[in-house]
Amino acid sequence: MRLSTRNQLTGTVVEVTLGSVMATVKVRLDGGEQVVTASITKEAVAELGLAEGTPATVLVKSTEVMLGVE
């Protein structure tokens, strides 16, 4: 499926923390040292089989992105 979602960044899962219904998953982006944190449902973590070392794509709708300048 091709998505309208503008931002699709490739990386690798470096940490999964499971809560009661939610979970946080950290993904290191390819080609750099920058890490992205996702707060997703625990159900989604189980369904996708996310664990340390899993290659994963980070997806963010462009309307969710803010910018900052010094």
Next chain:
Amino acid sequence: MRLSTRNQLTGTVVEVTLGSVMATVKVRLDGGEQVVTASITKEAVAELGLAEGTPATVLVKSTEVMLGVE
């Protein structure tokens, strides 16, 4: 100001497209070739003085991040 926002990725503006009230801004992330698109208000683009070449930080709340796996 320190922010609760988990994702703060540094980069450089590579394209600004102004609409009537909204705008899209593309930022190339440091340390890689990955580009992020932000849909923000035209007012914000003017206030921050965003233009091609402006160093900028991409901010995304962790609850807005989705993950995909092959």
Next chain:
Amino acid sequence: MRLSTRNQLTGTVVEVTLGSVMATVKVRLDGGEQVVTASITKEAVAELGLAEGTPATVLVKSTEVMLGVE
């Protein structure tokens, strides 16, 4: 690609309205008369080739869903 996104509803595009940088797309959900409106970038509409009659999947992250009761 399998997605963490909990909500993936199938339907058919019934209307596309293009703005200057944004667009609104209406999708009638399968198996009912309910219609969903998406505000996405004009760029995404072009890339996906969305037009009246295109079968499309509506995706919404669960953290974006609110509930109401009478």
Next chain:
Amino acid sequence: MRLSTRNQLTGTVVEVTLGSVMATVKVRLDGGEQVVTASITKEAVAELGLAEGTPATVLVKSTEVMLGVE
């Protein structure tokens, strides 16, 4: 109160899972078999009295909707 929120889909709660501060609620949409998952606060679940069988409206702002095509 009339809302700017474009997407207001009627359905019935089919599952409530309570976490420590968050909760997930699944709603089957009327006129079809499609189910929507909402991640909302546990406080909201209590206030609205959501339980299996409660008629509920699913609300999603149009800027939160993504589209996918095969």
Next chain:
Amino acid sequence: MRLSTRNQLTGTVVEVTLGSVMATVKVRLDGGEQVVTASITKEAVAELGLAEGTPATVLVKSTEVMLGVE
């Protein structure tokens, strides 16, 4: 309809700017000088009849709120 949406702040519309498909609406919150900007569809502005002086409620899902500290 009672909503799961945690944040419902009352105020008055002080400015409406119409774009091609989107619009920005500024609302001064009651009991203070703080102003909130909403980016909503032009369609919603028309349907709700929003104009300078309209009493309006600002709604924000709690998962969309970030915090900053000095």
Next chain:
Amino acid sequence: MRLSTRNQLTGTVVEVTLGSVMATVKVRLDGGEQVVTASITKEAVAELGLAEGTPATVLVKSTEVMLGVE
């Protein structure tokens, strides 16, 4: 850092509830009695040192704001 985020409202933390990976934080806005609830990661609460009485800024992207009228 100056932010594209249109809504930056000042206030004071009045309640922090920690979950397993998420937390809810309530902030009373300055100049009024209105309270805003944020659902953020527990990690962010710890990093920012949020507690009852902490002065805090509430940040919300304009695309996340909905409006209601009677």
